[in-house]
Amino acid sequence: MEMLIKIFWVFAKLSLFSFGGGFVMVPAAIAEIEANHWATAAELTNSVAIATMAPGPVGVNLAVGLGYQVGGLPGAGAAFLGITLPTTILVVFVALFFFKIYKHPLASAAFYGLRPTITGIILYAAISLALKNGILFAANDRMLDSGINVIFNGWHFFEVKSLVITAATFFLLTKNKLTPLVLILISGIIGIMVF
């Protein structure tokens, strides 16, 4: 029970800081999950993949997947309530009273600073997952054995196969032709072939 309450609180906290879509939650999730020793970076990245593969909001999916991983079905339930309850209450309040707040000059000034902050934070999520998944500057225990690791003077620089997949996926996303779901399926097939 104590565990479930903990899961609920962590995701309730995460939900309030996920402005503008699910991936914004990833950096906050990295910090929380690692502090609680709930999952490794690789497991967290896998959960993000599963969350993207299902329909629906990535943030909610991610919470349910991680909740399940940490505490089975009750964990998934606690995570679901945590991620949806605070924002639902907030949304209802907005609907009832504060619909005008978002047009307030102070709010738009806050958003002026908030959006670039969020940008920096999401960028951190991408870089830190690359570091922790053995793609960039990996420590010895994080290196991918089946990868092509570029090592110079005993320093790991990058892993070629992963980096190519990241670059190709990013490029295809900017072209806006393939959906994230399709890109994940393709990269899974490529993964089976090259790793």
Place this chain on the structure above:
Amino acid sequence: MEQVIRTGKKNASLIEVFVVFFKLGSISFGGGYAMVPLIENEVVEKKKWIAQETAVDIIAVAGSLPGAIGLNAAALVGYSIAGIPGTLVAILGNLSPCVLIVLSLSVIFQQFSTEPSVQAAFSGIRPAVIALIAYAAYTTGKMSIHNNACRAIAILAFCAMMIAPMYIVLIIVSGALTGIFLDKYKCYLSKR
């Protein structure tokens, strides 16, 4: 305290609201703004539950609240159709399909996670996920970074996260305060 959300035709039963949002929830891959055109098509055009301008307001507010945009939009649409029960029904309908799918995927994945081929597949998927996240940073950056001040805020936030990720709440709040401060400073300058 003006209640801007206008209620539309109240000809919708809660079951109908649930069914519509269940349908929307099961086809909204990618979440967020992907759901916006679907909501408009289904709720505004087909069912005529709310007016077009209400839908536009709802989407603007849904995007500036924390939480998933699609979900916030569903909650607000549900509210404008049938009050608080409408909100709850819309949220439940919108989320049940994806929660069921995520749970099944997680169960399946845990079952097979030790298979070498599954591990290889995820070795390929993880770099792609990193690209998805980097792309999310790219699109928010394109939307929000218009000048050097914004660029500096983004770089500072990035560095702060690299050094102390546990202080993410503090970093976000400082970002908002910096925005307010810069805005005030700009007003001060233009008055002189």
